[in-house]
Amino acid sequence: MFAIISDIHSNLEALSVVLKDIEERGIKTIYCLGDVVGYGANPKECLDLVIEKTQNSVMGNHDYAVLFEPTNFNTGAESATYWTRRVLEEEPDPEKRARRWQYLGRQRMRWTMKLPLDGFEAQLDFVHASPRRPINEYIFPDDVYTTSSKITTLFDRTPHICFVGHTHLPGVFLEDPDFYSPDELGGKYPIIPNEKAIINVGSVGQPRDRDNRAAYVYIKDNEVHFVRLEYDYKTAAEKIYAVPELDNFEGDRLADGR
DSSP states (O other): OEEEEOOOTTOHHHHHHHHHHHHHTTOOEEEEOSOOSSSSSOHHHHHHHHHHHOSEEBOOHHHHHHHSOOOSOOHHHHHHHHHHHHHHHTOSOHHHHHHHHHHHHHOBSEEEEEEEOSSSEEEEEEESSOSSSTTTOOOOTTHHHHOHHHHHHHHHTOSSEEEEOSSOOOEEEETTTEEEOTTTTTTEEEOOTTOOEEEEOOOSSOOOSSOOSEEEEEEETTEEEEEEEOOOHHHHHHHHHTOTTSOHHHHHHHHHTO
């Protein structure tokens, strides 16, 4: 049994609630799909928790932007990137500063594992964005209707199951092509031998599916379980409002899950 988290975006309140829920379920192993930083007000604290609690993490586009340069970011996201970089650089403790930068710098773009299940072995791929462009390609639910050829190409690069984040919209893409929200699936998706799936685990720190609860998934036996948790989004938003370099919109959107 293990959990997958993604898109924390420096939201300490959301991350703390998610980690507590994972611990209470008795889950010992956590994987992260990136974007630990960006948008929110607690990049140092969130990095420290992810470093401590997770076993593997891939690089998200905001992690990449803090290390290098923001590309195709809107003004608010770009400003948050430069502020986050400055906060990490100004850490007075050299060991903490080095640990955080080393963690970001060592993230891989893709990670794969074999998972023995009931009567078969599943291949699980972990990326931030998509099987084709691991860091910055968006896969939206509407793509199954508007750009089905894109979905076909993505599944050509998906041997079995690929876990993604990036859009902050949880659900399951199938090869048909089709998309199912967690509600349509009854909150869980069964991994079976001959069915490919691209599974978006949702966002811990900035949900965008009009549900402001923090999102993550855990895998138990042959099933992927989607979890939503209430957290103190008002405090997370107030912290954003208190930092002039952070766009107030990033705090406003937490209330509506948008």
